[in-house]
Amino acid sequence: MEDRKARASAWFRDLRDRICAAFEEIEAELDPGQPHADLPPGKFERKKWNRQDEAADAGANPELGGGGEMGILREGRVFEKVGVNISTVHGHFSPQFAKEIPGADASDGAFWASGISLVAHMRSPKVPAVHMNTRMIVTGRSWFGGGSDLNPMVEVAQDTADFHQAFKAALDPYDPAYYPRFKAWCDDYFFIKHRGEARGVGGVFYDYLDSGDWERDFNLTRDVGAAFLAIYPELVRRHMQEPWSEAEREWQLVKRGRYAEFNLVYDRGTRFGLMTGGNPEAVLMSLPPEAKWP
Amino acid sequence: MEDRKARASAWFRDLRDRICAAFEEIEAELDPGQPHADLPPGKFERKKWNRQDEAADAGANPELGGGGEMGILREGRVFEKVGVNISTVHGHFSPQFAKEIPGADASDGAFWASGISLVAHMRSPKVPAVHMNTRMIVTGRSWFGGGSDLNPMVEVAQDTADFHQAFKAALDPYDPAYYPRFKAWCDDYFFIKHRGEARGVGGVFYDYLDSGDWERDFNLTRDVGAAFLAIYPELVRRHMQEPWSEAEREWQLVKRGRYAEFNLVYDRGTRFGLMTGGNPEAVLMSLPPEAKWP
Numbered sequence: 001m002e003d004r005k006a007r008a009s010a011w012f013r014d015l016r017d018r019i020c021a022a023f024e025e026i027e028a029e030l031d032p033g034q035p036h037a038d039l040p041p042g043k044f045e046r047k048k049w050n051r052q053d054e055a056a057d058a059g060a061n062p063e064l065g066g067g068g069e070m071g072i073l074r075e076g077r078v079f080e081k082v083g084v085n086i087s088t089v090h091g092h093f094s095p096q097f098a099k100e101i102p103g104a105d106a107s108d109g110a111f112w113a114s115g116i117s118l119v120a121h122m123r124s125p126k127v128p129a130v131h132m133n134t135r136m137i138v139t140g141r142s143w144f145g146g147g148s149d150l151n152p153m154v155e156v157a158q159d160t161a162d163f164h165q166a167f168k169a170a171l172d173p174y175d176p177a178y179y180p181r182f183k184a185w186c187d188d189y190f191f192i193k194h195r196g197e198a199r200g201v202g203g204v205f206y207d208y209l210d211s212g213d214w215e216r217d218f219n220l221t222r223d224v225g226a227a228f229l230a231i232y233p234e235l236v237r238r239h240m241q242e243p244w245s246e247a248e249r250e251w252q253l254v255k256r257g258r259y260a261e262f263n264l265v266y267d268r269g270t271r272f273g274l275m276t277g278g279n280p281e282a283v284l285m286s287l288p289p290e291a292k293w294p
Numbered sequence: 295m296e297d298r299k300a301r302a303s304a305w306f307r308d309l310r311d312r313i314c315a316a317f318e319e320i321e322a323e324l325d326p327g328q329p330h331a332d333l334p335p336g337k338f339e340r341k342k343w344n345r346q347d348e349a350a351d352a353g354a355n356p357e358l359g360g361g362g363e364m365g366i367l368r369e370g371r372v373f374e375k376v377g378v379n380i381s382t383v384h385g386h387f388s389p390q391f392a393k394e395i396p397g398a399d400a401s402d403g404a405f406w407a408s409g410i411s412l413v414a415h416m417r418s419p420k421v422p423a424v425h426m427n428t429r430m431i432v433t434g435r436s437w438f439g440g441g442s443d444l445n446p447m448v449e450v451a452q453d454t455a456d457f458h459q460a461f462k463a464a465l466d467p468y469d470p471a472y473y474p475r476f477k478a479w480c481d482d483y484f485f486i487k488h489r490g491e492a493r494g495v496g497g498v499f500y501d502y503l504d505s506g507d508w509e510r511d512f513n514l515t516r517d518v519g520a521a522f523l524a525i526y527p528e529l530v531r532r533h534m535q536e537p538w539s540e541a542e543r544e545w546q547l548v549k550r551g552r553y554a555e556f557n558l559v560y561d562r563g564t565r566f567g568l569m570t571g572g573n574p575e576a577v578l579m580s581l582p583p584e585a586k587w588p
Contacts, residue, residue, distance in 0.1 A: 074588065081588070194568040194577070257581065264558035265568060274488040274559060283488070287551065287587035294368065294375070294583055 001138065004214060005112060008136040009088045011218075012116040015134075015225045016086045019118065020044045020071060022233050023079055030077045031241050036123050042076020044084070049279055051089045066090050070282050074289070078240050080123045083285030088114040102208060106140025113137045115146070116225070117269070119286040120232075125252035126239040128152035128159060128200075129259070131286070132228045133269075134221050142214070144221045145207035147182065148228050149190050150235075151200035151259060153252045159235050160201045166231035167204045170223040174216065182206045192262050199262045256288035263287065295432065298508060299406060302430040303382045305512075306410040309428075309519045310380045313412065314338045314365060316527050317373055324371045325535050330417050336370020338378070343573055345383050360384050364576050368583070372534050375415045377579030382408040396502060400434025407431045409440070410519070411563070413580040414526075419546035420533040422446035422453060422494075423553070425580070426522045427563075428515050436508070438515045439501035441476065442522050443484050444529075445494035445553060447546045453529050454495045460525035461498045464517040468510065476500045486556050493556045550582035557581060 027041035050067040068087025073079050090112040098104035104111065115135025122129055134146030150163045164183065171178040186205035191198055204224070209217050263270045263286050273283030321335035344361040362381025367373050384406040392398035398405065409429025416423055428440030444457045458477065465472040480499035485492055498518070503511050557564045557580050567577030 194572075194574045253584070257585075260554060260585075260587075261558060261578070264555060265565070271559070278488075280488045284555070284587065289588055290547070290584070290586050291551075291554075292584050293554075293578065293581035 001142070004142070004218070005088075005114065005136070005138065008218060008221075009086075009114040011222055011225075012086050012088075012114055012134070015222075015229070016069075016071065016084055016116050019229055020073075020084060022229060023073060023082060023120070026078050026233060026236055026240070027073075027076050029237070029240075034077075034241060035244075036077045039075065039077050042073045042079055042082075044071040044073045044082075046071045049282065051087075051091075068282070070285060072285065076123070078123055078127070078236065080121050081289035082118070082120040084116065084118045085282055085285060086114075086116045087282075088112075101139055102143070103139035103141030111137065111139050117286075121256065121288045122236070124240060124242065125153040125244050125248040126242045127236050128156075128239075129256075129288075130228075130232050132225070132232075134225055136218075136221070141210060143208045143210040144217050145209060146221060146224060147186055147189075147203060147205035148224070148232075149186055149200050149203035149205070151255070153248065153255050155201055156239075159238070163201070163203060163231055163235065166227045167224065170227035171204070171220065174220050178206070178220075179204065190262065192258055193266070195258065195261075197258075199259060250292070250294075253288075253290055253292035254294065256291040257293045260287050260291050295436070298436070298512070299382075299408065299430070299432065302512060302515075303408040305516055305519075306380050306382075306408055306428070309516075309523070310363075310365065310378055310410050313523055314367075314378060316523060317367060317376060317414070320372050320527060320530055320534070321367075321370050323531070323534075328371075328535060329538075330371045333369065333371050336367045336373055336376075338365040338367045338376075340365045343576065345381075345385075362576070364579060366579065370417070372417055372421070372530065373414055374417045375583035376412070378410065378412045379576055379579060380408075380410045381576075382406075395433055396437070397433035397435030405431065405433050411580075415550065415582045416530070418534060418536065419447040419538050419542040420536045421530050422450075422533075423550075423582075424522075424526050426519070426526075428519055430512075430515070435504060437502045437504040438511050439503060440515060440518060441480055441483075441497060441499035442518070442526075443480055443494050443497035443499070445549070447542065447549050449495055450533075453532070457495070457497060457525055457529065460521045461518065464521035465498070465514065467517075468514050472500070472514075473498070484556065486552055487560070488555075489552065491552075493553060544586065544588075547582075547584060547586035548588065550585040551587045554581050554585050 024043060030037045047070045048067060051065055066089035068085055071084040073082040092109040093101060093104055093111055095109065098109040113135060115133060117133035119131045120129055129151040132148035136144050152159060168179040182204035183202060186202045189205050190200060211217055270283060318337060324331045341364045342361060345359055360383035362379055365378040367376040386403040387395060387398055387405055392403040407429060409427060411427035413425045414423055423445040426442035430438050446453060462473040476498035477496060480496045483499050484494060505511055564577060
């Protein structure tokens with residue numbers, strides 16, 4: 001298991017590096033004369049953090065350990081704000097929380113978790129925003145989870161089809177039942193109940209993936225990350241040179257307000273992070289750089 | 295009791311009218327040449343809503359009845375966005391929720407509630423934002439609740455002192471223990487736990503006020519509303535003609551992001567409204583017109 005943990009963490013770090021490099025490459029490709037083309041190409045700033053320091057600051061469980069690295073690209077030419085976190089943490093769940101987590105009874109609440117999470121908010125309302133995360137969790141059991149969903153301001157049917165197809169192609173070799181199930185799970189999860197509307201146009205979402213073959217499940221999780229890395233930059237390049245109007249930008253800011261509503265009211269990861277004394281800067285990295293509730 | 299309900303609802307409506315008139319008066323007082331002075335003075339738009347319609351739309355409890363009126367002033371000269379709701383609703387709490395509400399066992403879950411709630415977000419970062427609400431609730435028991443808190447972007451000690459003094463002066467004639475208790479309650483309630491910081495500079499917050507003398511408690515609630523009406527317009531006039539910098543405006547937008555975090559993550563009224571199928575337009579009227587998470 002120690003070898004598996006090390007391989008999973010190394011993959012999340014490697015995927016982070018490849019995504020950051022791909023996004024920085026895109027930053028250099030904006031045509032001269034486009035809005036924000038006069039800015040220097042955006043670069044990721046990285047900041048390591050240590051769970052023990054943070055937990056002690058927040059007066060939380062001092063048994064928590066591990067850490068991570070936040071990466072943030074701010075005020076780029078194409079990317080307005082991207083947050084990419086990788087982290088590898090371990091500790092003990094509270095007895096109450098442990099009841100909700102598979103296998104945590106067998107581990108006396110002990111857990112280990114490693115993963116990557118990413119949210120990108122774009123300058124242009126023509127370029128969809130996106131979220132992706134994948135993770136490995138170990139209690140008395142171990143499993144993978146993750147997913148990705150696309151958040152266009154106005155849906156473009158071909159983009160939606162291509163985004164979904166990328167994940168379908170990644171998942172079908174493992175089990176043709178996965179993609180329809182993970183797609184439905186995503187639609188169900190990223191739904192803003194109080195508005196009766198979807199956050200975006202979906203994608204895939206999965207959790208508790210433990211087929212009994214760890215290598216297979218790890219490969220699947222790598223393939224989900226690789227599918228994201230293949231399709232999302234393609235969608236960005238497809239739309240980043242298109243003109244947009246002030247009204248489209250306004251609508252983007254309104255849609256981002258709803259994105260913030262979802263993350264603060266419903267998102268399990270965000271609420272878990274806030275309620276357990278996580279570093280608010282890292283937990284809330286997903287929030288949009290600018291949003292409106294007119 | 296029916297007479298009391300009618301008098302309380304009438305007061306909330308009357309207070310609403312007086313506040314709206316006071317704010318519209320301020321809109322006409324901005325000096326020429328100030329930012330936004332070229333805009334027409336802001337006016338409240340009012341929109342009645344009916345709880346039965348809304349509840350049916352949301353598939354919620356069809357036994358809910360009553361309604362209210364949203365008032366919103368958008369893109370004024372001094373006020374960037376003000377939401378003022380009054381409502382008088384009745385129905386039955388779910389058995390689970392009824393357990394948390396005083397007196398709801400004796401009424402078999404039946405409740406009646408009337409109140410006013412207001413949030414003002416200002417153009418100028420020099421003018422504090424504000425929240426105020428007061429309400430009367432009837433189950434097997436009846437009580438009043440409410441409060442007001444001030445949200446300056448940078449604290450001005452004299453404003454804070456005057457705001458607190460206004461409520462102290464309103465409450466002291468009833469019981470000198472009220473003000474310190476209600477002030478502490480406010481500080482405790484309007485605290486953004488995940489950031490370890492207060493939302494604003496406080497004010498007063500009270501709930502379950504039932505001294506056994508309804509007339510006295512009603513008068514107190516009217517005096518809290520009147521105190522708000524006396525002090526807040528004074529603070530607006532004190533600062534509305536002051537110049538401000540782009541950096542101050544940016545900080546205002548960041549503080550507003552934290553205000554949105556508080557309302558979406560912690561505020562009981564907001565979360566209750568969202569979870570029970572309330573009209574999201576009315577429930578989320580408190581959210582800032584524009585906010586940043588840079």
